[in-house]
């Protein structure tokens with residue numbers, strides 16, 4: 001009886017927002033390994049949604065189901081629906097390439113293309129899409145680097161290799177590269193776990209800033225980070241969504257025993 | 269100097285340090301041995317070739333006559349045959365080898381890779397005499413009856429494809445060399461492409477790259493220096509290959525624009541004529557030819573490396 005109003009308030013908090021992505025009963029497999037067991041979850045537009053949970057619980061897999069990257073692993077399979085603008089991205093006939101342009105991704109380890117300059121790295125997605133106009137490229141590269149809070153640091157050395165930057169800068173370069181194709185959603189899979197504390201804070205600030213314009217889904221196994229950056233938090237365990245709601249509520253008044261155990265560090 | 273320095277802080281076990289030093293000396297000796305051996309070979313070649321070097325000097329490089337009876341020796345047609353047959357081989361083997369390597373590393377499901385890779389490596393293990401026999405009995409007849417007539421009717425207006433289809437000649441040599449170097453290109457390129465971190469492929473995929481675009485933007489550039497290494501290996505093999513080429517190139521020291529015409533290479537002439545070389549000048553001329561092969565190989569490699577370095581300068585050099 002006590003928890004009913006809380007639940008209702010949480011549901012209301014999500015309903016108040018426009019939906020960017022609606023996952024419905026998403027299951028995922030690696031061969032016979034059942035990695036996701038029916039995730040249903042609404043990701044609100046222009047908010048930061050954090051996905052937390054112990055290592056191996058399926059956070060990365062879930063993220064990769066949202067932009068059809070999961071199916072690239074040999075033997076991998078997905079069922080259920082992922083709706084964007086009311087349309088399932090898994091409908092036959094939907095081009096995964098188009099999905100990935102709308103839903104960008106940043107990985108755990110910064111992965112700039114080592115043979116490309118800083119400029120070429122940022123422009124890579126546009127070049128792939130066939131954008132040839134120098135002027136457009138220049139503009140978008142600058143915009144994206146500014147949005148990734150990297151412009152001031154690299155504007156004088158755009159012709160230097162992307163790998164000449166520090167780890168934190170490389171990760172922001174990868175963010176700029178993802179932003180350059182103007183995605184609606186940016187998936188970030190533990191984007192700061194390979195970085196030092198100062199760079200981590202910059203990435204977190206950046207995630208918050210970006211959420212003014214686009215939807216951010218960030219995976220982290222660092223609960224402080226989830227608490228600092230996100231508006232909503234989802235807690236995954238063994239491929240199931242245990243609890244999902246406004247970050248503040250989830251951390252201060254977890255509904256589920258398992259959530260409480262996890263955030264208080266009693267297992268994991 | 270050393271005596272006045274204070275003793276180093278952490279005390280090391282003397283025996284471990286001595287072992288360390290001995291090991292380092294051993295490695296340094298072995299490393300130094302490589303240039304010494306190369307130098308010794310060079311000196312031996314020069315002294316054995318001396319009568320010919322003294323007699324023909326630099327003219328040796330630009331003379332087209334090879335006449336043991338008259339005692340006139342020039343290596344130009346052999347240089348030409350060596351370079352052109354190797355270039356032809358690379359021209360055919362690079363696209364084919366890279367294609368197979370891309371297929372093996374990017375498209376082949378795991379269970380198929382091992383058997384296909386095994387057969388490719390098997391191809392590299394076939395003795396060149398055996399490949400030469402296959403060349404004589406299968407490749408050359410096919411070149412004579414099918415390939416050359418087709419090329420002639422389609423592109424016969426080019427001097428490259430003119431003249432009678434003999435089967436034996438430069439084209440057959442280039443083809444057989446390409447068969448022999450393809451496995452090198454495939455084996456090494458497949459390895460370096462498979463060593464490309466998966467994060468690179470995923471980065472391209474996440475930007476909306478298709479499979480082929482991923483290969484082109486993420487895999488090939490990353491693997492570039494390794495692929496170039498594979499091509500150098502193939503080039504070295506092609507320049508030095510003897511048996512199989514001797515069996516199909518026709519062994520005529522001439523410079524003809526047509527790829528249908530017979531030609532001759534430096535390794536082939538050395539292998540064919542060394543046993544029958546009776547007088548000293550003849551032997552010296554053959555050794556001089558060997559020295560030229562040595563120089564040509566080094567020069568081609570240096571030139572190729574220079575071109576590659578120039579093309580790859582700046583951001584294109586992979587840094588880890």
Ligand SMILES: Nc1ncnc2c1ncn2[C@@H]1O[C@H](COP(=O)(O)OP(=O)(O)O)[C@@H](O)[C@H]1O
Pocket residue numbers: 030033035053054055056057058059060061062073
């Ligand atoms: N490429 C893969 N092949 C097979 N199993 C995988 C692969 N990637 C992940 N898994 C398995 O799927 C489960 C979920 O993994 P993942 O989504 O990476 O977890 P998380 O990101 O939460 O640490 C784990 O049991 C993991 O071992």
Ligand SMILES: [Mg+2]
Pocket residue numbers: 059060061189
């Ligand atoms: Mg993960």
